[in-house]
Amino acid sequence: MPEEANTEGPKVRTLDARSLRGLAHPLRMRMLAALRHEGPATASQLAERLGESSGATSYHLRQLAAHGFVEDAPEHGKGRERWWRAVHDGTQFDEKLLYSEDPATRGAADLFVHELATIHTQELSTWLGTAQSWSQDWRRASDISDFTLHLTAEQSLELVRRMHDLINSYRDLPPAEGAETVRFHTHAFPRTGE
Template sequence: MAATEAAGSDNAADDPKTLSVDARTLRGLAHPLRIRLLNALREFGPATASGLGNRLGESSGATSYHLRQLATYGFVEDDPTLGKGRERWWRAAHSDSSIDTNFMRDADPEVRGAMNVVLHEIATTHAQELSTWLGTMHEWPEEWTQNWDLSDFKIRLTPELTSELAYKIHDLVNSYRGRVPEGTEGSAMVRTHTHLFPRPNA
């Protein structure tokens, strides 16, 4: 999950900023609120449990509990540079996650169930983000409302070519990383969603 996306692409697994999720950590992530908390920390930076609760509309007790669970599985960690007294700040331990899609066929039903929860929550997040953009795009400058995309394509491919296309898309998106320094006037964090899946012929 890229940033968010809480599932990342498998070809990012060797990146030290990417957490390669195994069966144990997958089960630790498989909760809608944990995925939302991780996404928020990756996108908006360090925060307290109460701050995250306000952002996500959850109680600080719930966010605190699930942050501790995420820490147990290596997704988040304390940020010692922030906070005063008993105030505890959290940060994402990695910028992305890489999840092996073969977990969908794992012999352990708990692993398959965890993968199902994670994938469906990611899909829900994608839909919510797009709906939010469509509902608020009138608030953005004209430069942004003229430069965005909502497209879909239908092409006949084999599984091998589908994988090749996915890798090429990921490589293309990653080639734009670092081209715009943080704080550049007129820039914004752009979310890119990719979905490739087969459809029945009839």
């Protein structure tokens, strides 16, 4: 009998001011992304993967745990090794945090969105630098596009939601031969002067 897709959708954590301040650090964001994309790891493994010291990754893992982003993964450990896993599949950012009355929250929100843009840029640069090592099928299946549309704010929001719904409909397909992890970035923002 074929496997059925998960209809519940991904487990997503909506950030509030406190959890945002706990996550809004470049290394913490990279570590959480690594745990989400590559699975459970130790502080030492994350340090090696991210080019950091194990002391730094250990400290930041404890901070992520204190804010509920990661937890122990004892089924992976042997002896004294402490393994960590992400608690959620994704994070939802409420743009109201950018306009908070609290300057610390506004600063954390600004850092968070700018770090996301940096991560997206790094992922795209890595793809461009390694594309020749992938098959022609995978190169053809990749995409770097941009579109300029004339929309109202409501129409833009509707389009964003429809794109998210379409992408999420592929999230839990049964495993297929030849499947790889594929990253989709979406950016939608208004421009003046057009």
